Amino acid sequence: RKDRPEAQALTTALAELHVHGASVEWESVFAGRDARTVELPTYAFQRERYWPEVSLSLSGLDAQGAADSVDARFWEAVEREDLEALAETLDVDGETPLRAVLPALSTYHRNRRDQSTIDNWRYRVAWKPVPDVAGGPLSGTWLVVVPASRAEDELVTEAVAGLRRHGADVVSLVADERDLDAGELGERLRAAVADAPAVGGVLSLLALDEEPCSGHPELPGGLALTLTLVRAMADTGIEASLWCATRGAVSVGRSERLSHPAQAMVWALGRVAALELPELWGGLVDLPESLDERAVARLAGVLSAEAGEAAEDQVAVRGSGVFARRLTRSAAPAADPATWRARGTVLVTGGTGALGGQVARWLVRNGAEHLVLTSRRGLEAPGAPELREELEALGARVTVAACDVADREQLAAVLAAVPEEYPLTAVVHAAGANAAGPLAETTVADAAAVISGKVAGAVNLDTLLGDRELDAFVVFSSIAGVWGSGGQAAYGAANAYLDALVEDRRGRGLAGTAVAWGPWAEGGMAAGDGGDQLARRGLPAMAPGLAIAALHGAVAGDDGV
Numbered sequence: 040r041k042d043r044p045e046a047q048a049l050t051t052a053l054a055e056l057h058v059h060g061a062s063v064e065w066e067s068v069f070a071g072r073d074a075r076t077v078e079l080p081t082y083a084f085q086r087e088r089y090w091p092e093v094s095l096s097l098s099g100l101d102a103q104g105a106a107d108s109v110d111a112r113f114w115e116a117v118e119r120e121d122l123e124a125l126a127e128t129l130d131v132d133g134e135t136p137l138r139a140v141l142p143a144l145s146t147y148h149r150n151r152r153d154q155s156t157i158d159n160w161r162y163r164v165a166w167k168p169v170p171d172v173a174g175g176p177l178s179g180t181w182l183v184v185v186p187a188s189r190a191e192d193e194l195v196t197e198a199v200a201g202l203r204r205h206g207a208d209v210v211s212l213v214a215d216e217r218d219l220d221a222g223e224l225g226e227r228l229r230a231a232v233a234d235a236p237a238v239g240g241v242l243s244l245l246a247l248d249e250e251p252c253s254g255h256p257e258l259p260g261g262l263a264l265t266l267t268l269v270r271a272m273a274d275t276g277i278e279a280s281l282w283c284a285t286r287g288a289v290s291v292g293r294s295e296r297l298s299h300p301a302q303a304m305v306w307a308l309g310r311v312a313a314l315e316l317p318e319l320w321g322g323l324v325d326l327p328e329s330l331d332e333r334a335v336a337r338l339a340g341v342l343s344a345e346a347g348e349a350a351e352d353q354v355a356v357r358g359s360g361v362f363a364r365r366l367t368r369s370a371a372p373a374a375d376p377a378t379w380r381a382r383g384t385v386l387v388t389g390g391t392g393a394l395g396g397q398v399a400r401w402l403v404r405n406g407a408e409h410l411v412l413t414s415r416r417g418l419e420a421p422g423a424p425e426l427r428e429e430l431e432a433l434g435a436r437v438t439v440a441a442c443d444v445a446d447r448e449q450l451a452a453v454l455a456a457v458p459e460e461y462p463l464t465a466v467v468h469a470a471g472a473n474a475a476g477p478l479a480e481t482t483v484a485d486a487a488a489v490i491s492g493k494v495a496g497a498v499n500l501d502t503l504l505g506d507r508e509l510d511a512f513v514v515f516s517s518i519a520g521v522w523g524s525g526g527q528a529a530y531g532a533a534n535a536y537l538d539a540l541v542e543d544r545r546g547r548g549l550a551g552t553a554v555a556w557g558p559w560a561e562g563g564m565a566a567g568d569g570g571d572q573l574a575r576r577g578l579p580a581m582a583p584g585l586a587i588a589a590l591h592g593a594v595a596g597d598d599g600v
């Protein structure tokens with residue numbers, strides 16, 4: 040071998056022959072060289088890596104792959120000197136000289152970069168089947184908190200009996216509107232487990248109560264009671280984890296309908312409790328329509344595995360197994376955005392707010408003939424008269440109405456006033472309010488103030504519009520409802536409701552698109568300190584132009600949630 044010393048090349052060749060089974064006379068090879076036999080370790084050499092493994096999710100790769108394949112087609116056309124294909128890609132005349140092509144190339148590149156930014160913002164919630172947890176028997180006393188209105192439900196009695204069969208000593212506590220005081224509920228909790236040698240956990244079935252909360256009808260009773268229960272647990276110091284159960288608050292796949300969007304609010308509240316009060320938090324579990332023996336065993340497994348390594352704290356128990364919630368990257372919509380145009384009248388609730396204004400401009404530029412912009416202040420809202428003028432100058436007819444979207448009669452009047460020549464074709468529900476505060480200090484009244492416009496507004500729109508066919512029914516929700524943001528329990532709950540309502544509407548065959556926005560730049564709720572804090576945590580604000588392009592893509596692609 041030219042590149043290696045002869046002795047080394049020969050020894051290597053002999054070693055290779057040896058490991059391939061040839062018999063080599065090693066004594067002769069090593070004769071006179073003072074060679075000796077040494078002990079080699081008999082175990083396989085073990086190596087451990089301490090570097091994080093970078094793993095791109097499949098859909099992330101898909102998005103990247105799609106971008107790469109578009110670029111690849113462009114460069115292939117350049118390489119082949121295929122003028123026709125290149126002209127088509129750049130949308131120029133094939134005979135156009137290079138000087139004129141440069142702006143087209145620049146636009147092409149900018150568009151590709153913007154599209155890739157937008158595609159990278161896209162995530163969705165997915166449900167991953169996980170092995171049943173054979174967590175063993177439950178131990179200690181389990182306090183099951185039940186809403187008075189559902190105390191006799193089969194699901195409730197099945198859950199209580201099932202937990203007992205799986206080893207728990209069950210104490211039930213029935214709660215009603217008189218328990219909407221955290222101090223008093225805390226006393227009742229303490230008394231309920233006073234004689235228990237050890238409390239294994241607390242399972243709340245309060246979310247099943249969807250009746251309007253007395254005094255705050257914009258909240259389901261179950262949400263108000265759950266909020267009070269969390270605060271009471273934080274006060275009492277009962278050393279046990281709280282699990283909140285729902286039914287039909289999530290859908291784990293296409294074949295399953297999300298039937299109880301109101302209960303989804305407890306999920307968002309729970310995610311914030313997990314962040315702010317981890318010492319008392321157990322998890323969230325969505326139950327099937329009926330709890331048969333297998334489902335009960337799965338529920339017991341989930342509850343008993345809480346402290347274990349494979350513990351999941353956001354699960355759905357179904358006849359087909361246990362599913363865990365995951366946030367995954369979502370592929371870009373397949374449809375060409377240019378295929379969607381607004382027409383007739385479009386109603387924008389919160390239309391005089393920061394994002395409402397951006398949406399209104401987009402709608403008018405894309406064909407809306409008449410816009411109805413609503414907010415409680417209407418034309419009194421800062422900038423509203425100027426916005427109307429600007430939109431009219433763009434050629435649209437504009438109505439700005441003072442209307443609390445949570446007030447069904449006021450909203451019905453706005454809908455009734457839509458002119459016949461421009462029928463209502465689409466709705467963008469962007470009305471909303473936000474107020475941050477620790478969950479342990481959030482009262483039911485605080486929660487109602489934040490939740491009212493978003494949730495009651497969405498319920499009213501959904502109810503008043505009924506089965507009317509719409510080109511789009513878009514709701515502006517927030518990342519706060521998806522992953523839980525500290526200090527935003529009520530806001531998160533309101534947004535989770537919007538996402539769930541859209542799933543529910545789509546299940547009913549109606550239009551629905553929910554966009555859970557991250558922070559927008561240049562004004563709006565996330566401007567100022569809140570936005571700066573998010574940016575410091577790695578969540579930069581989205582440029583409004585790109586956010587609107589993302590919205591257009593989502594609507595054109597008939598994206599759900």
Ligand SMILES: NC(=O)c1ccc[n+]([C@@H]2O[C@H](COP(=O)([O-])OP(=O)(O)OC[C@H]3O[C@@H](n4cnc5c(N)ncnc54)[C@H](OP(=O)(O)O)[C@@H]3O)[C@@H](O)[C@H]2O)c1
Nearest residue numbers: 389392393394414415416444470471492558559563564565
């Ligand atoms: N800005 C962001 O970065 C961001 C991020 C995620 C999600 N979002 C969501 O996007 C939507 C718009 O946010 P924004 O930043 O534009 O906030 P904004 O500037 O405060 O606008 C909110 C609008 O909603 C109206 N509104 C509130 N409650 C109402 C009610 N009960 N009935 C009718 N109108 C009501 C407000 O006007 P009045 O007070 O006059 O009623 C205002 O016009 C909100 O739903 C928000 O949760 C925004």
